[in-house]
Amino acid sequence: MEVSIFGRKDMQEILEMKEVIEGVKAVYKLKAEEETAVWPLVSYDFEEPAGVMDIKSGYIRGNINLHGAKMLNTFWGNDNVNTPIFNGLLMVFDSNTGVPLGMMDASYVTCMRTGAAGAIGVEVLARTDSRKLFILGAGKQASFQIAATLILMPGIEKVYIADALSYENAVNFADRMPEVLRKDFKILNREYVDFEAIEDMAAGVGDSDVIITITPSRSPVIKKEWLKPGTHLSCVGADMKGKVEIDPEIFTNAKIYADDKKQCMEVGEMELAVKKGIITEKKVVGEVGAVIAGLIPGRETKDEITVFDATGVALLDLVTAKIAIDLAKEKGLGRKAEI
Amino acid sequence: MEVSIFGRKDMQEILEMKEVIEGVKAVYKLKAEEETAVWPLVSYDFEEPAGVMDIKSGYIRGNINLHGAKMLNTFWGNDNVNTPIFNGLLMVFDSNTGVPLGMMDASYVTCMRTGAAGAIGVEVLARTDSRKLFILGAGKQASFQIAATLILMPGIEKVYIADALSYENAVNFADRMPEVLRKDFKILNREYVDFEAIEDMAAGVGDSDVIITITPSRSPVIKKEWLKPGTHLSCVGADMKGKVEIDPEIFTNAKIYADDKKQCMEVGEMELAVKKGIITEKKVVGEVGAVIAGLIPGRETKDEITVFDATGVALLDLVTAKIAIDLAKEKGLGRKAEI
Structure with a gap:
């Protein structure tokens, strides 16, 4: 055959x-x-x-x-x-x-479906009037997250790029991004989006409506006090034991969603929060697919913090x-x- | 790449x-x-x-x-x-x-490596003066068992073919075999081997030095009393729970070898014997690879019955x-x- x-x-x-x-x-x-x-x-x-x-x-x-x-x-x-x-x-x-x-x-x-996953979390859970996106990570995967998010959220006008290890890398990434969108993703109608590398992560996060984390970090980077009310976070980088990108305390007053609940609790962004006893299984609202299927609620107010933990499934x-x-x-x- | x-x-x-x-x-x-x-x-x-x-x-x-x-x-x-x-x-x-x-x-x-596995069991464990081979099963896999065994055991002159469900099928298989060896396996120097379909399985088994079982049977076919002393059996067909081709009592006075001991006890020919309490793990001498590596003995006398249980490993x-x-x-x- x-x-x-x-x-x-x-x-x-x-x-x-x-x-x-x-x-x-x-x-x-x-x-x-x-x-x-x-x-x-x-x-x-x-x-x-x-x-x-x-x-x-x-x-x-x-x-x-x-x-x-x-x-x-x-x-x-x-x-x-x-x-x-x-x-x-x-x-x-x-x-x-x-x-x-x-x-x-x-x-x-893997790159394409991971980009799609992070962005779907944004579309389903972020405020529909979101204007500013903060990307933690300026590696190969970050452009897939951005491309997918811009397709689903045409209201986004500003993208902050942060690289905790190298500001220079973030600058280069931000410079290249318009061309990457056109050439690699054939996205031609987002000329109005401004890409800015940012060194002051607290300021960038505080000014953003949506955060996507896409690094191999093994200690929390995004602090709870940086977030403004109503922010959505798609946490994509943490997909195996020991990886973590955001302060586990963020989960305490957030509405939490997973791609696969069991897997996220074991190896996802929420692993550390679960291990530390900061959250239990009950605190997880459910899987993002259940929101899409209309089985459980997503965001209900403009001020709540939402987190989508995406670990990836075959x-x-x-x-x-x-x-x-x-x-x-x-x-x-x-x-x-x-x- | x-x-x-x-x-x-x-x-x-x-x-x-x-x-x-x-x-x-x-x-x-x-x-x-x-x-x-x-x-x-x-x-x-x-x-x-x-x-x-x-x-x-x-x-x-x-x-x-x-x-x-x-x-x-x-x-x-x-x-x-x-x-x-x-x-x-x-x-x-x-x-x-x-x-x-x-x-x-x-x-x-899968066909090729399974044929090789059954035949290696014969080479390592059967009497070196073996002349007659009995094959239980006349399906697609049987020819691979025969080809590999004839390569390793040039002393074999007679091959009995038995199909418990259809003697006619065994006859057709035996008729085709010389051409299959030449055409499919490019084995040109075994013209002296006689292939005979046999209806009386007791007689065929009793006249043979080596038995290979390669059927999807779910109840024992080869009876203990049919075997003559010194026979070797390579049991290849039984590779998942419930499959069995030989009387589990055969194991009681046989020297037993496995391709993977744990897997054979769970899903191989010996599964039923283990479940019935006829044998325990101690009765298994070891893996055929350990015989090849010189770590454990294989056959030690010309009269003992040897069994090789092959379940297949990736x-x-x-x-x-x-x-x-x-x-x-x-x-x-x-x-x-x-x-």
């Missing part, structure tokens, strides 16, 4: 953020409606050379109807041998027959793979191989 | 049983030397349509040094829609960098994938894609 084979470059040509957002939203909703299964995580720590691998897998029923697995490898020493640190493959299968549909590079898929990769396969067919792009 | 992409037909052209046997043997040995890791199995039962999927994964250190995962889907209803019942993909990565090496069809790999698929990648390079076959 014919199987779609897409490399990193194919995926960049094929995928469109708008479509990925719609797919991720649909999957969040199906998850809340119990139309998905997230299978157990398999992970392993390599000793020599130091590395981590994990296998995430799952199943989406409904009209999407596919299942699959993603293996992602992280080998920090690769930098020294001029090889990417992250490498991975994703395979998807038709859940009616088990026939393979596609095998593809997993890294670009279901998002699977639906993004499906979108890639469908778009490739439509556009006549990508490759097929007889398998 | 360039990744090897092989379909079912590519694998048939590329792989050679001799090489697969060497690879599987090396991995069994590395496993005994604790140079491998078998990661937790992920499995799922689909309800509508009925199906099963499992993800097997693992890591081989030493000079092989790769890791990966295989997802295999079984959808029984596919027969009705003219689609294979088994479908799967295998992905392998370099364990120094996490860079993907190959993505390929998993079904032919490590065998991974090494077979590596062999395919290396052979493809050597032969200038297969495809590569930029991923």
Whole structure:
């Protein structure tokens, strides 16, 4: 049978953020409606050379109807041998027959669906009149968060970029961003957005309506006292034990949402707050998909603080793979191989 | 980076049983030397349509040094829609960098490594003067068992084929076998081997030195009283809960070996014997790899009964994938894609 084979470059040509957002939203909703299964995580720590691998897998029923697995490898020493640190493959299968549909590079898929996830948290939970966005992190992933958020929130006019380790990096990132939006994401109608690198994080956070955190930090950066009432935070960087980006005290008077409640409590931004006993499971309102499905309330007043903790589930990769396969067919792009 | 992409037909052209046997043997040995890791199995039962999927994964250190995962889907209803019942993909990565090496069809790999495994059990544990082989099962897998065993045991002159459900099927299988050996396995120097379908299983088993069972049976077929002293049995078909091919009483006075001891006790041929209390863990001598590595004894007398319980581990698929990648390079076959 014919199987779609897409490399990193194919995926960049094929995928469109708008479509990925719609797919991720649909999957969040199906998850809340119990139309998905997230299978157990398999992970392993390599000793020599130091590395981590994990296998995430799952199943989406409904009209999407596919299942699959993603293996992602992280080998920090690769930098020294001029090889990417992250490498991975994703395979998807038709859940009616088990026939393979596609095998593809997993890294670009991960970036796209992670951008979509953070932005969906903003659309669903932030104040609709939000004008200013603060991004903590100026790495590769940050541009995906910005692109997706600008698509969903056309009212945003200002984006602060903060890099706790290097202001210079934030400046370079802010300078490049308009071109990245046009070239990499084909977003042509956001010339009015002003990108500003900011050194004084307290000032930037205090002036913003929406915060997205997308760093590998292992100690809290965003302080509770910096936030103004009505702020929304999408916490995306913390996705494994020990990672944390915001003061755990922020959770005490926030409305808390998760992409996957159990996983967020174990390895997400809320891990530390749970471990410290600052919050318990009861304090989590629910999953963002349940808000999308109309099963639980989202933001109810303009002054409340909302937090979306996004740790990532394989279901998002699977639906993004499906979108890639469908778009490739439509556009006549990508490759097929007889398998 | 360039990744090897092989379909079912590519694998048939590329792989050679001799090489697969060497690879599987090396991995069994590395496993005994604790140079491998078998990661937790992920499995799922689909309800509508009925199906099963499992993800097997693992890591081989030493000079092989790769890791990966295989997802295999079984959808029984596919027969009705003219689609294979088994479908799967295998992905392998370099364990120094996490860079993907190959993505390929998993079904032919599974057949080849399973054939090699059963035959290695014969080579390691059967009497070296074995002349007659009895195969229970005349399905697709049986020819792989025969081909591998004939390569390792050139003294075998007679092969009995038994199909408990259809003697006619066994007859057809026996008739086809000489051509299958020549065409599918390129084994040209075994013209002296006589293939005979046999209806009287007691007689066939009693006349044989080696038994290989390769059926999906769920009740014992081979009776204890049929066996002559000194017989070796490689039990390959029983690889999940409830599957069983030989009388569990056979284990009481046999020397028992496993491919993976824990897995065999849970889902292998010995599952029923363990559950019935006929044997305990102590009765299992060890893993076949430990015999190959010279760590434990194999057969010690010409009269003892030996049993090799082979349930299959992902490590065998991974090494077979590596062999395919290396052979493809050597032969200038297969495809590569930029991923």
